[in-house]
Amino acid sequence: PAGLMLSDEEKSYIAGLSAPLRVGVRPGRIPYQYFDGHGQFQGIAQGVFSYITQETGLEFTFVPIQDGAQPDMPDGAQPDLLASVYYDYETAAADGVSLTRPYVVCPMVMVVDPRADTGDMSGKRLALPQGLLYKDGLTEDITVYPTFQDCLEAVRKGKADYCYGNAYAAQYYISQPRYRNLRLLPQANRMHKVCIGVVKPADSRLISILNKVVLSMPDAELQSIIYRNVTVRPQVTLRALIEANPVPAFCL
Numbered sequence: 001p002a003g004l005m006l007s008d009e010e011k012s013y014i015a016g017l018s019a020p021l022r023v024g025v026r027p028g029r030i031p032y033q034y035f036d037g038h039g040q041f042q043g044i045a046q047g048v049f050s051y052i053t054q055e056t057g058l059e060f061t062f063v064p065i066q067d068g069a070q071p072d073m074p075d076g077a078q079p080d081l082l083a084s085v086y087y088d089y090e091t092a093a094a095d096g097v098s099l100t101r102p103y104v105v106c107p108m109v110m111v112v113d114p115r116a117d118t119g120d121m122s123g124k125r126l127a128l129p130q131g132l133l134y135k136d137g138l139t140e141d142i143t144v145y146p147t148f149q150d151c152l153e154a155v156r157k158g159k160a161d162y163c164y165g166n167a168y169a170a171q172y173y174i175s176q177p178r179y180r181n182l183r184l185l186p187q188a189n190r191m192h193k194v195c196i197g198v199v200k201p202a203d204s205r206l207i208s209i210l211n212k213v214v215l216s217m218p219d220a221e222l223q224s225i226i227y228r229n230v231t232v233r234p235q236v237t238l239r240a241l242i243e244a245n246p247v248p249a250f251c252l
Contacts, residue, residue, distance in 0.1 A: 024079035047225030087193030097197030166192035
């Protein structure tokens with residue numbers, strides 16, 4: 001394909017694979033990686049892997065894994081890749097992976113309880129999603145939650161005063177009625193980067209192939225993948241109305 005030049009060694013690596021590469025997916029990380037109600041892999045990462053298959057012929061199988069120092073699959077085997085990991089070498093060391101170049105780079109955002117005084121965040125309660133290493137120096141009162149949505153729930157319910165996440169995940173959730181009252185404050189000096197993790201010992205040819213695809217992916221292709229996964233069409237249901245307007249709805 002135009003824009004993608006693979007070496008003979010890389011082509012040989014692809015031709016020599018006898019089975020699809022196993023990709024570990026941590027469920028519930030919307031809009032990056034999750035399984036839908038039919039058990040199908042979805043999210044921005046799914047779009048990226050589909051593009052990799054289209055460009056290289058590499059085939060993948062996607063299996064849910066749990067968080068942990070060793071990302072084992074249900075059958076106890078090690079995955080070959082992790083679909084979506086933070087581009088952070090401390091996190092990579094904990095996961096036992098090498099990192100590709102990031103396929104998503106976007107700003108971090110602070111999500112704040114509307115009742116919180118944003119003029120002075122010192123001492124406020126902070127919620128962080130698991131794996132996100134971000135010490136802002138404003139508080140020592142930090143609670144780690146499994147996912148970014150769990151952090152949003154903590155802020156919405158008053159269990160935390162604020163949380164950090166990435167702009168795409170925040171955009172996905174804040175468009176939903178239950179979260180629309182939360183405030184978003186962009187963090188211009190902090191970027192969120194997501195990449196593929198290649199489980200060690202990693203074949204340098206595989207890392208090189210993945211990097212070449214990520215770097216040669218047209219911006220329009222990537223933006224289309226992101227748009228499809230971040231844009232949510234709100235569903236107007238009685239529950240959604242009650243969650244968005246608890247007092248007026250209760251009085252109906």
